[in-house]
Amino acid sequence: MCGIAGFYGTPDTPVPRALILRRMIGAIAHRGPDAQGVFDDERAALGHVRLSIIDRATGAQPMPNGDRTIWVTFNGEIFNYVELRRDLVSRGHSFRTASDTEVILHLYEELGPDCMNAFNGDFAFALWDSRQNLLMLARDRMGVRPLFHTVRNGCLFFASEVKALLQVPGSSAELDPLALDQIFTFWFPLAPRTAFKNVFELPPAHVLIARPDRIAVRRYWRLEYPDARDGGALNKQGEEAIGDELADLLLDATRIRLRSDVPVGAYLSGGLDSSIIAAMTNKIAPAQLQTFSVTFGSAEFDESCYQQEMARALAATHVSVACGDAEIGRSFPTVIRHGEQPILRTAPAPLLALSDVVHRSGFKVVMTGEGADEIFAGYDIFKEAKIRRFWARQPQSRFRPRLLQLLYPYLPALRGQSQKYLEAFFGMGLAETSDPVYSHLPRFRSTAGAKIFFSDALLESLRGYDAVAELRESLPAEFEHWHPLSQAQYLETAHLLPGYILSSQGDRVAMAHAVECRFPFLDHRVVEFAARIPPELKLRGLREKHILRESARDLLPREISNRTKQPYRSPDSVSFLGSSPPDYLDGCLSAPELAANGCFNPHAVGKLVRKCESQPLAGSRDNMAFVGVLSTQLWHREFVRGETSPAPPVSPALVA
């Protein structure tokens, strides 16, 4: 795992190319503390910072092909490189290293950009084909590894993180108001948009091909579901056969993710998904398993009893990090520095503390259960949508809306809610069942409530803009023919997962401490298999992840395999108040600083802060608003006003 950066073309600046490249990779040195490398032939410049995991001896980068006409700088892993390499050798290719990186070069030589279809992995890379004067950027299917780009005066710059692009002479950061509107609706900007104006993300499952006169971006894979009208693509086997095949596939996805020349640990949340992955890891590599967990003081968030139970069942060496409220507040600016976008939740902060513990325990790689809730329908939003559709078919029913009481059992503020109020909240837009984003309308609407703090100037610049309409228009043509559960799963898997879960809560907080997370549930074979499983086997009645529970029954203690989903959450506004608020808080939320950044109404934010000081904020809108305002303010401090020190340029070994 590593970081990459570079450019294609001629930067419009007197600053020497080598210095630009060194500054760029210096800004992401945290991603690869083990080594650095650069290549430059005056047409394309590639940089690399390395975290050595596979082929530590000979895997140096950027790496050329045999005649040194093609170069690649690569972040991530290609897990099926052993099989790909074997095939390539049988077809006459000779390899100089034992790395997965070299497989990319050989496959590209054979297939050109179509090589993407062969890779099973989590990666982002830039490949320079000097024969064709072509630079290719590529990103994995699910969006595990990040890749950003921008064009300045005809020169294309790319990097694993935006902070490297900000090192380009003449660059400055400016918040994109549409991105902020999207964050205050969906929790993340819609790719390719980022929080930074004129900086774009290469969307998951896409390649970008740059030639001297044009840049083309195209998709090479898409998450697809069976057409609900004929069910032709549905898996028609019986439940048991599907469960068995799923278990085999997941075991293989885990097995190839244990390919590493360094020890591999596992995260344990206490829930079903990470327990399955830890158990499978233990089965494949029975040498002493090391597991890692976050614990909280508040029972509302804490799952430590289940974590301990699972660690005992696996006889694992278990390390946990207790995350106090004050710790979340203290580390929040670091979270924003690494995540590079305003966020509405603090949940990345405890994971930052966790990756620190993993790093200090001597581990570079951890397996996690992320992705199962998206592909097997674990989240309560899927149940919510199912109940609302069921109710909408008979709106006068007195029985149907009673099912709403089963939703979100983990949210204390929803307990004790009267039936009439539940109906009022979840009944909004009840009849709009033909809306493609029907499942998410209540969530989008309640999140957008936090926009009440937007400044008049910001609201003015957003006049006529509708983020939800943009999302609707971006959906694939076949979407309307999918089962409603598939539609809701697509919105979670293709959008929330890469836009927030895998980035703000994933790569960015893990790589802050040079830790690589691996996600067996996001192996595209598992994702494609899960998409074809009949919806009623995923959400059976209101039992979430039914087929996954059944297929993993023998791996886990019964208490874990039957446990109701408790989503990973952490304390929000309360983390910033109490007896010792973080020292940056007052300044960040002061009227002058709010006015200077221009996004929020200082008077309204002042009232929110006073409310927050007098009592813990109970409502989710208020909590999202508080964290959203604060993170936007910190984003300005970090990236616009540059109040943290500039990245020192590194002095890499020149491999060209």
Added chain:
Amino acid sequence: MTAEIQTQVRSLVEDNFLFREDRNSLTDTESLIDAGLIDSTGILELVALLEERFNIEVADADLVPGNFDSIDRIVAYVARVLATAPSAG
């Protein structure tokens, strides 16, 4: 009496849910849920604030949008409760 309750309820809603006075669009009859001011987790907070401000107790059975989903409805509800329990005022 009702006018004073009206003033207090509006200021309570503005301070804790609307947060800004320059948003003229919130009329006394507008639904707080539809306006995005009260979400599924905010209603208990509104009730707690009303209980504290007016020294009243809201019975579980009263916890319906008919009593709390606009400024006018809240005012009418509070006035009704205060009238039936004068000592609590």
